[in-house]
Structures are given as structure tokens and as C-alpha cells.
Amino acid sequence: MKRFIDYFLNAWKSSPLRQPLIIRGARQVGKTHSVRVFSASFPSFVEFNFEQWPEAKSIFDKKLDPQRILQEIYSLTGQQVIPGQTLLFFDEIQTVPNAIIALRYFYEMMPELHVIAAGSLLDFALKTVGMPVGRVSSFNMYPLSFMEFLGALEPHIIQIILSHSLDATTQHTTELSSVVHNKFLDLVGQYLMIGGMPKMVACWQTMHDLHACSEIPQTLIKTYKQDFEKYAQTYQIKYLNVLFTHIPLQVGRKFKYSDIEGDYRKRELAPCLDLLLTANIAHKIMCTSAQGIPLGAQADLHSFKIILIDVALTQFLLGLKTGSWMLNPLDEFVNKGELVEAFVGQELLAYAHPRSDTQLYYWQRETRGGEAEVDYVIQQETSIIPIEVKSGKGTSMKSMRSFLDNHPNSPYGIRFSSNNYSMHDNIHSYPLYAVAKIIADTDQDIQNALISLS
Numbered sequence: 001m002k003r004f005i006d007y008f009l010n011a012w013k014s015s016p017l018r019q020p021l022i023i024r025g026a027r028q029v030g031k032t033h034s035v036r037v038f039s040a041s042f043p044s045f046v047e048f049n050f051e052q053w054p055e056a057k058s059i060f061d062k063k064l065d066p067q068r069i070l071q072e073i074y075s076l077t078g079q080q081v082i083p084g085q086t087l088l089f090f091d092e093i094q095t096v097p098n099a100i101i102a103l104r105y106f107y108e109m110m111p112e113l114h115v116i117a118a119g120s121l122l123d124f125a126l127k128t129v130g131m132p133v134g135r136v137s138s139f140n141m142y143p144l145s146f147m148e149f150l151g152a153l154e155p156h157i158i159q160i161i162l163s164h165s166l167d168a169t170t171q172h173t174t175e176l177s178s179v180v181h182n183k184f185l186d187l188v189g190q191y192l193m194i195g196g197m198p199k200m201v202a203c204w205q206t207m208h209d210l211h212a213c214s215e216i217p218q219t220l221i222k223t224y225k226q227d228f229e230k231y232a233q234t235y236q237i238k239y240l241n242v243l244f245t246h247i248p249l250q251v252g253r254k255f256k257y258s259d260i261e262g263d264y265r266k267r268e269l270a271p272c273l274d275l276l277l278t279a280n281i282a283h284k285i286m287c288t289s290a291q292g293i294p295l296g297a298q299a300d301l302h303s304f305k306i307i308l309i310d311v312a313l314t315q316f317l318l319g320l321k322t323g324s325w326m327l328n329p330l331d332e333f334v335n336k337g338e339l340v341e342a343f344v345g346q347e348l349l350a351y352a353h354p355r356s357d358t359q360l361y362y363w364q365r366e367t368r369g370g371e372a373e374v375d376y377v378i379q380q381e382t383s384i385i386p387i388e389v390k391s392g393k394g395t396s397m398k399s400m401r402s403f404l405d406n407h408p409n410s411p412y413g414i415r416f417s418s419n420n421y422s423m424h425d426n427i428h429s430y431p432l433y434a435v436a437k438i439i440a441d442t443d444q445d446i447q448n449a450l451i452s453l454s
Contacts, residue, residue: 001030001033001144001148001151001152001198001201001202001205002148002151002152002155002452002453003030003034003037003141003144003148003453004145004147004148004350004351004354004449004450004453005023005034005139005141005354006034006037006038006449006452007445007448007449007452008139008353008354008355008445008449009034009035009038009139010038010041011445012137012139013038013041013114018111018114018137019107019135019136019137020103020104020106020107020115020116020117020135020136020137021115021116021117021136021137021138021139022093022100022103022116022117022118022122022126022131022136022137022138022139023035023116023117023118023138023139023141024118024122024123024126024138024139024140024141024280025120025140025141025142025280026120026142026224026279026280026281026309027120027121027223027224027227027281028120028197028198028199028220028223029141029142029143029197029198029309030141030143030144030198031118031120031141032091032118033198034141035047035087035089035091035116035118038087039087039089042085042086042087042114043082043085043086044079044080044081044082044085044086044087045086045087045089046073046077046079046080046081046086046087046088046089047089047091048073048077048088048089048090048091049091049092050090050091050092050093050095050096050099051091051092051095053076054095055076056073056076056096057095057096059072059073059076060096060098060099060102061098064098064101064102064105065105065109066102066105066106066109066110066113067109067110069102081113083110083112083113084112084113086113086114087114087116088113088114088115088116089115089116089117089118090115090116090117090118091117091118091119092118092119092120093117093118093119093122093125094119094120094121094122094124094125095119095125097125097128097129099117100117100125100126100129100132101129101132103115103117103132103135103136104132104135104136107132107135107136108135120227121227121230121231121279123278123279123280124231124278124279127278137355138355139354139355140352140354140355140356140357140358141354142196142309142346142349142350143195143196143197143198143309143310143346143350144196144197144198144201144350145196145346145347145350145351145436146187146188146191146196146343146347146433146435146436147161147351147436147450147453148196148201148350148453149187149190149191149194149196149201150187150453151453151454152201152202152205153187153190153204153205154187155453155454156454157184157187158450158451158453158454159451159454160180161184161433161434161436161437162436162437162440162447162450162451164176164421164434164437165441166421166423166428166430173421173422173423174421175420175421175422176420176421176431178420181420181431184431184433185329185330185333185418185431185432185433186326186329187433188329188343188432188433189325189326189329189332189333190204190325190326191343192311192312192322192325192329192332192336192339192340192343193210193312193322193323193325193326194210194213194312194322195217195310195311195312195313196310196311196312196346196350197216197217197220197310197312197313199216199220200213200216200217200312203216210322210323210326217312217313217316218316220313221313221316221317224244224279224281225240225241225244227279228240228241231275231278231279232272232275236271236272236275239264239268239269239272240272240275240276242260242262242264242269243260243269243272243273243276244276244281244317245317246259246260246261247276247282247306247308248308248314248315248317248318249318250305250306251305251306251307251308251314251338251339251341251342252305252337252338252339252341252342253305253338254287254303254304254305254364255304255305255306257269257270273306280309281308281309282306282307282308282309283306283307283308283309283345283349283360284304284305284306284359284360285304285305285306285307285345285360285361285362285376286299286300286301286303286304286359286360286361286362287299287300287303287304287361287362287363287364288300288361288362288363288377289363290361290363290377290384290386290403290407290410291407291409292384292409293379293382293384293409294379295359295361295377295379295384296359296361299361303364305362307342307345307346307360308342310346311339311342311343311346314339314342315339320336330418333391333418333432334391336391337389337390337391340389340391340432341375341389341391343432344375344376344387344389344416344432344435345360345376347435347436348360348376348378348435348439351435351436351439351440351446351450352439353443353445353446360376361376361377361378362374362375362376362377363377363386363403365402372398372399372402372403373399374386374387374388374399374400374403374413375387375388375389376389380442381442382409383409383410383411384407384409384410385410385412385413385414385438386400386403386404386407386410386413386414387413387414387415387416388400388413388414388415388416389415389416389417390415390416390417390418390419391417391418397413397415397427400413400415400427401427404426404427411426412426412427412428413426413427413428414427414428414429414430414438415427415428415429415430416429416430416431416432416434416435417429417431417432418431418432419431421434436450
């Protein structure tokens with residue numbers, strides 16, 4: 001199964017400015033599998049999992065000299081690490097904070113060695129020991145995007161989507177034929193049914209049987225909940241469970257602690273929400289006035305939305321039957337608009353450059369009688385671009401037009417919907433399957449990485 005990160009791993013391998021690399025991301029998004037696939041491009045591969053070798057932690061209790069560390073790894077595993085030929089992989093490195101610190105010395109004293117580290121709860125350890133700035137790089141990894149999903153099922157479609165353009169200069173647009181457009185929407189429906197967790201996609205790819213894959217989301221949810229004990233205080237676990245259950249209920253709208261049923265206080269829940277964010281199983285969408293760059297400079301820290309790591313897991317927590325996405329996706333786009341909005345947010349995260357710590361934003365005006373909201377706001381070079389997600393065929397764009405009228409740094413807006421491609425004045429309309437296109441058009445590396453999936 002090809003992944004978006006593969007392209008960037010290969011670029012890292014050949015870079016003369018290469019540093020030891022940390023791959024960050026939630027549990028079960030495919031970090032270890034991607035490194036193992038990447039290792040095939042090296043003459044040798046040494047994988048060192050600290051959960052499987054707990055006794056190896058003592059190696060990093062002494063002076064963090066790379067030569068000594070490699071000698072002790074050889075003594076323990078019988079595998080020799082040869083700089084320039086071997087890919088050395090430290091997995092579950094968060095369990096040994098000194099090993100994270102040691103990465104800087106691999107960079108300083110053995111720069112020719114290719115070293116990658118990963119871990120499911122790594123960001124908690126990084127908060128403790130810090131990232132060795134200027135000596136270690138990091139990539140972020142997410143569940144499979146829609147394009148990666150296509151790469152597993154129908155890779156030829158990727159080129160079709162990436163090559164289809166809107167011409168803003170001539171206001172000319174060419175629609176895809178209805179039969180092709182509807183097929184692509186059916187595939188979006190499949191993605192919303194299956195989600196992007198690698199185990200679910202692999203099961204669907206092999207069996208094409210939703211019932212056969214139905215136990216996987218339950219197992220994933222159970223795994224995430226079991227992790228609560230690893231990074232939370234005992235008294236916080238009940239709050240984490242409450243949040244994990246209630247976040248899906250508020251998807252698509254401003255998150256309010258007061259909307260959570262029960263006798264809970266913000267001062268109890270807010271620190272636990274931060275833990276879910278650090279574990280990368282939830283993501284904030286911050287409200288911004290979007291009057292300038294960077295968008296975060298105008299963000300309201302108290303106003304935000306939340307999406308979970310994966311839209312299919314969100315539906316599982318809501319107790320929804322996802323098979324209807326395959327039976328009648330057009331109706332589902334209308335009936336489950338909040339989930340479609342979450343899907344677009346998940347896509348925007350997935351197509352960001354792996355080196356970037358991407359923050360999602362939205363815009364809202366709450367004046368009496370003049371309420372307006374734009375689902376997402378992104379920066380493209382020096383421009384601020386508003387994005388609306390319309391789950392059905394509706395054409396009302398009052399909020400978008402209000403935003404464009406009051407934001408001179410926004411030359412146009414983007415609408416994603418189940419409609420075909422179109423353009424009217426300064427609003428560019430794309431189908432839901434084309435989120436990757438708007439990112440790829442402004443970044444050649446992103447485009448190359450997406451093309452490599454086909």
C-alpha cells in the first residue's frame with residue numbers, strides 16, 4: 001500500500017542536509033509499516049523496538065556515544081549497523097527519552113548514518129525532553145487520505161483528478177461526464193464508509209466486505225482508550241472517556257464544554273482535551289478573523305471546533321451504520337453534512353507537507369442578525385482562501401460572499417460539494433473528490449508525492 005509519506009522519505013534519504021528523522025502520528029496510522037517498506041531501498045535494515053526489548057533501555061543510561069550504542073545493539077541483536085548502507089529504526093522510542101536525546105549525537109558524530117525514530121505517543125515524550133532543534137527533523141503522518149485510498153483501489157483515477165483544472169483567467173471550466181463524476185463520488189462514499197485507518201483500508205481492499213471489516217473500528221477505539229492509562233492521571237481517565245464519546249456529537253459546530261451532559265467542568269475537561277490533541281487522535285479547528293497572515297495571529301483561543309482522527313471512527317462512536325454511504329452516497333452527503341465537513345478537514349491535514357505542523361482554521365461572525373461562517377480558511381502563498389463545504393446541491397453562498405467582501409487578501413473562495421466543476425465570479429467550485437487538487441496546484445512536492453501514488 002503506497003503512502004503519501006513515501007515520496008518525502010526518499011527525498012530525505014538522498015538529501016545532503018539529512019538529519020535523523022522522527023515520524024510523529026497517532027497509533028495505527030501506519031508509521032512502522034511505512035518505514036519497513038522504505039527499508040527495502042537500503043542494503044540492510046536494523047529495527048529496534050523498545051517495547052519488545054525493554055532491557056535495551058539501559059544502553060541509553062550511559063554516555064550517549066553513537067559508536068558505543070551501535071556496538072551494544074550489535075551485541076544484543078547480532079545485527080551490524082553500517083553507516084551509508086544501513087537504515088537504523090528506533091520504534092516506540094517514546095519509552096526511552098534518552099534515546100530521543102541521543103539522536104542529536106548521531107547527527108553530530110555519525111551524520112552519514114540513516115536513522116529514523118517513531119512512536120505512537122511520541123509527542124508526550126517530546127514535551128518532556130524537547131526536540132533537538134537543528135539536529136533532528138520530523139515528519140507528521142495521518143490516516144490514509146482519499147488519494148491514498150484511491151492508490152490502494154483505483155490508482156489511475158489520481159492522475160485524472162490532479163490534471164483537471166479550472167481556468168480563473170477565462171472563467172472556463174470543463175465538467176467531467178456525469179458517469180465519471182458519479183463514479184468518483186461513489187468512491188468518496190466508500191471512503192466515508194471505510195475511513196483512512198490502514199487496517200480498515202487493507203481489509204476493504206482485500207475482501208470488499210464491510211461486515212468482514214466491522215470489528216476493526218471497535219478494536220481501534222479500544223486501543224485508543226487503553227492508551228489513556230499511559231498518558232493521563234488516574235482521575236483524568238473518566239474525563240477522557242467522556243470527551244472521546246462527546247466530540248463526535250459536536251462535529252461541525254463550535255465546541256462547547258457546557259454541551260457535554262453530566263456534572264463536568266471546563267477546568268476538568270480542558271486539560272484532558274489537550275491530552276487527546278497531543279495523542280493526535282483529535283484535531284482543533286481554530287476560529288480566526290483571517291484579516292492577515294499568519295492566520296494564527298488573529299485566532300480566538302476560546303473558539304474552536306474539533307474533529308477526530310478519522311471520519312469512519314467518528315461514525316462508529318456515534319453508533320451510525322456506515323453501509324448507507326455505498327448504497328446511496330448522494331443522499332448521505334445531504335443527511336450527514338457535518339461528517340462531510342470533517343472529511344474535508346481530514347483531507348486538508350493529510351495533504352500538508354509532512355514537515356509542517358498544520359493548524360486548521362475557520363471563520364465566524366456572530367453579530368446579531370449578521371451571523372456567518374466559513375468552514376475552513378487556508379493560506380496559499382500570500383493569499384487567504386476561504387473554503388465552504390456544501391454537502392448537497394445547494395448554491396447559497398451568503399457566508400462566503402460576506403467573507404470575500406470584507407477580506408481584501410482573499411481573491412477568491414473555494415466550494416467543495418457533490419456538484420461537478422464550475423466557476424462563477426470569484427467562487428471556484430470543486431467536487432468533494434478534488435480536495436488534493438487545490439493543495440497540489442501550489443506545491444510541486446505535494447503534487448509529485450500524490451502522483452507517485454498512482
